[in-house]
Amino acid sequence: MKHLSSLLVALLLSGMVLYADDAPPKKVLLLKECINIAIQNNTTIKAAEEDKQKAMADYRVALAQRLFFIDVNIKTDGYTKTNFPTVHSDWYQVIPYVTSNQVEQVWLRDYFDKYVQPQPSPFVKTLTRDYDLGITTGVTASVSLYNEKKAQNQALAKTNLNIYKIQNKKAIQDVVYSVKNAYCTYLMASETVATREKMLKSNKDKFRMTEILYNNAQKSILDLSRAQYDFKNSEVELQKAKNGERAARTELLRIMGIDEPGMDFNLEDFNELPEVSYSLEQLNKLAEDNFPDLQLVKMQTQLYKTRVDLEKAGHYPEVDFQVLGGLRNSRLDFTSFKRNFYSEAWKPSIGVNFVARIPIFSSGMVMARVDSANAEYNKAKYKEKDVTISTRTLIVTQYQSLLDLKKQIEMSKQLKEDAEKHLLLAKKSYQSGTGTQVEINEAIMSFDNAEMSYQKAKYDYLMAVAKISSIVGLGEDSLCKK
Secondary structure, three states: OHHHHHHHHHHHHHHHHHHHHHOOOOEEEOHHHHHHHHHHHOHHHHHHHHHHHHHHHHHHHHHHOOOOEEEEEEEEEEEEOOOOOOOOOHHHHHHHHHOOOHHHHHHHHHHHHHHHOOOOOHHHHHHOOOEEEEEEEEEEEEEEEEEHHHHHHHHHHHHHHHHHHHHHHHHHHHHHHHHHHHHHHHHHHHHHHHHHHHHHHHHHHHHHHHHHHHHOOOOOHHHHHHHHHHHHHHHHHHHHHHHHHHHHHHHHHHHHOOOOOOOOEEEOOOOOOOEEOOOHHHHHHHHHHHOHHHHHHHHHHHHHHHHHHHHHHHHOOEEEEEEEEEEEEOOOOOOOHHHHHOHHHOEEEEEEEEEEEOOOOOOOHHHHHHHHHHHHHHHHHHHHHHHHHHHHHHHHHHHHHHHHHHHHHHHHHHHHHHHHHHHHHHHHHHHOOOOOHHHHHHHHHHHHHHHHHHHHHHHHHHHHHHHHHHHHOOOHHHHEEO
16 A cells, blocks of 8 residues: 555656646747837937937927028009009090180199098008008029028037937937836746745755654754754745845836736846956047047037037128019008909019028127036036046946956855855765754855855946946947957
């Protein structure tokens, strides 16, 4: 019966193993996949893209101000007064038949003008007392021949567009770095869970051995109680590690811009660490050309320099050229408004104009604006110098960290191997009853510290490479040799 029970247990375990083998493997989520997903979903990148589109539209506005404008215009003009009625009454035709005396004809004409000819309102009479009122309608094409303000506004819009392009690039690089950081944090948290599981197994084995030795009167009740405490403490530490892993997973998914997929996945392991293939001077040169923060501050300095030139443009003249074509009615008829729409009342009108504006005196306003813009420009130059020095310092710090972390990884790896050997010896010694619980606890703690130190050094190295990659603007495939 005893052998039959053992056989049933063996068959059950075999079935569980077969079922586990048939289970589909977990998907390996690569770092590049996470980066691509985050770039597609990140709202900061989308907002930066909208800012770039707005800057492009502003540049087109500034450019259009220096090109042709075509408008339909309707304007009134004053013309030399003629003192003739707009439309003669039929009574004027009978004057030569009434009298041949020239004086009488003039008297009759004046009489007809005052009492027979239709009269406009008193307001119109007052308005047209010294001149005839006409109207011109047509198409006007104008272009700016010389306008320094418009030229500097275009340069300002172009610089602003370049700034938003760099900000868009910076937003992408910031997201890439954030994904790398979250990915490595999650990977380190997963390995921490694996380490805590090893510690739990070690403390569980120690607790079982202590029970056996206690039953054989080789260990005291105090040793058994201590072993049980260490085992329970390992369970707590494992749970803490799992909580940290869950938080790291949530943060990675948040940065990627997706909800919980509802499935388990593994991360790729970086067994072979990348090695930067550029020298320190080469990295500094690449950072000067590609680091978004440094590019931004340089473009902002250029922006403030353009603003100085824009304010100085207040001293320069403005010249526009206009071509007009249309129809003109040089004398509006206010007695019968419909007569103004007769074709004989309108004549073709073509004109060419040069419009120039020359500033002479502004009470010091232009120079005050120039001084204000110069102060902002000088502040921008100081900031550019500060960011340049900070960038070089950051490159040197990260590069030196790579060298130090590489040595630390080699030493931690060797220390981890030594601690693992020491733990095995301590377990055997404790199992045989010759070792103490203090010795095996120290061995477990030493292995735990060595494992965690090795993991931290490895992921600090990966994040230092990622930081240098974001500074110099090169992908890790181009920056490093595996």
